[in-house]
Amino acid sequence: xxxxxxxxxxxxxxxxxxxxxxxxxxxxxxxxxxxxxxxxxxxxxxxxxxxxxxxxxxxxxxxxxxxxxxxxxxxxxxxxxxxxxxxxxxxxxxxxxxxxxxxxxxxxxxxxxxxxxxxxxxxxxxxxxxxxxxxxxxxxxxxxxxxxxxxxxxxxxxxxxxxxxxxxxxxxxxxxxxxxxxxxxxxxxxxxxxxxxxxxxxxxxxxxxxxxxxxxxxxxxxxxxxxxxxxxxxxxxxxxxxxxxxxxxxxxxxxxxxxxxxxxxxxxxxxxxxxxxxxxxxxxxxxxxxxxxxxxxxxxxxxxxxxxxxxxxxxxxxxxxxxxxxxxxxxxxxxxxxxxx
Numbered sequence: 001x002x003x004x005x006x007x008x009x010x011x012x013x014x015x016x017x018x019x020x021x022x023x024x025x026x027x028x029x030x031x032x033x034x035x036x037x038x039x040x041x042x043x044x045x046x047x048x049x050x051x052x053x054x055x056x057x058x059x060x061x062x063x064x065x066x067x068x069x070x071x072x073x074x075x076x077x078x079x080x081x082x083x084x085x086x087x088x089x090x091x092x093x094x095x096x097x098x099x100x101x102x103x104x105x106x107x108x109x110x111x112x113x114x115x116x117x118x119x120x121x122x123x124x125x126x127x128x129x130x131x132x133x134x135x136x137x138x139x140x141x142x143x144x145x146x147x148x149x150x151x152x153x154x155x156x157x158x159x160x161x162x163x164x165x166x167x168x169x170x171x172x173x174x175x176x177x178x179x180x181x182x183x184x185x186x187x188x189x190x191x192x193x194x195x196x197x198x199x200x201x202x203x204x205x206x207x208x209x210x211x212x213x214x215x216x217x218x219x220x221x222x223x224x225x226x227x228x229x230x231x232x233x234x235x236x237x238x239x240x241x242x243x244x245x246x247x248x249x250x251x252x253x254x255x256x257x258x259x260x261x262x263x264x265x266x267x268x269x270x271x272x273x274x275x276x277x278x279x280x281x282x283x284x285x286x287x288x289x290x291x292x293x294x295x296x297x298x299x300x301x302x303x304x305x306x307x308x309x310x311x312x313x314x315x316x317x318x319x320x321x322x323x324x325x326x327x328x329x330x331x332x333x334x335x336x337x338x339x340x341x
Contacts, residue, residue, distance in 0.1 A: 004029055012270045014251035015258070024251060024271075031248045031274050038281040041229075046289040050230055057237075064232050066128035073132035083135050090242075091144035097246055099152020101253045102211070103194040108153075111212050112145040115219055121301050125294050126223060159191045194257060205319055207260045211253075218245065218279050224286035248275050 007029030013021035014028070041049040054061025072079055095112065102108055116136055123129035131140070198208050225231070226238055248271060255269030297305075 003033075014269065014271050015254045016251055027244075027247045027251075028271060028274065030244060031271070031278065034244060035274060035278055035281065038278065038285055042281065042285050042288060046228075049285075049289060053229060053231070057235075059232075059235070060230060062230060064227070064230050066126075066227065066233065068127055068130065069135060070130040070132055073134075075134055080134075080139075083132075083139060088139070088144055091140060092148040094242075095145045095148030096152040096155075098215075099149040100156060101249060103153065103156050104196050104198075104208075105149075105153060107196070107198070107208060107212065108149045109146075111215055112141060112149065114212065114216055116141050118216060118220065121304060122220075124298055124301065126227065128223065128227075156191075156194075160193055162191065192254075195261075196257070197261075202319065204260060206316075211256070214276065214279055217283060221279065221282040221286055224290070225282060228286060228289035228291070245275075245278075248278070 004026060008022045008025050011025040011028050013024045016024055041052070044052070050061055069083065095108070098111070099108060119129040119131070119136065196204070196208055198205050222238070222242065225241075226233060226235075231237055251269070251271040252275040255272040259265050259268050259272070
């Protein structure tokens, strides 16, 4: 309690003031505590880390078996309805939130496609990733992820064009208006029009790739941690972690946007730094607690990874050459204009 009391007074609140800066200070304080927990779990042996978690919740500490979704792939009504579990809603909500935060349609669709490819290329040691083709590409990719991110973008467009008029609480005359004012505190005070401008420079393009890679690593960490720390999918800790990571990401994405688009900002914000640190620590913890008998990647996987790496590097090379050529022509044009004047 003393820690949170001090945090509410002195910790950074980040770029948001709704519903109140204290809320974001407490989020930052919780993220800092989570960082300390990750560090402790990293420095102890894997079995001791699982034992420590089992001391907090006695239902843990036992190896788990994740469900398999690719056993019966017949396209029947009953089989489709059997796949409609809580993860369908989780996918929709997750991509809805991503749409609200990132606000870039092409980048969101690329991230969704990349994650499905990650699942395809890693199900040889995470059987939970093996899914039927219609479950993965229709139910997950097109319906849950696609509709979720598109609804998020629609909400962003509505909030962007909405007129915001605010007054002080004590300026409200009636109890009803004061109550309405209280609930409005959970809505934005203003809405920033986000323009990532991925084609403006090579650096900006690479900075957007950083977001995509961090998101993929964060998604993978969620599965690896519950698998290697023996935390069942239905355990409330998984939902709590996802909720905490969403709260941390809200100010972190805004700080990253200001960091890459505003030339006056020369260093990243505190929430962004903590988010990156958490992703790195979770990846280290997943690597340290992973079993020694992970099977080698099949030959087809290694070939696909190599082909993807070659095409990806070629794509990056062409993008950089394009930006350099455009900037060189722009510089030559300005020099010619000066000589003419």
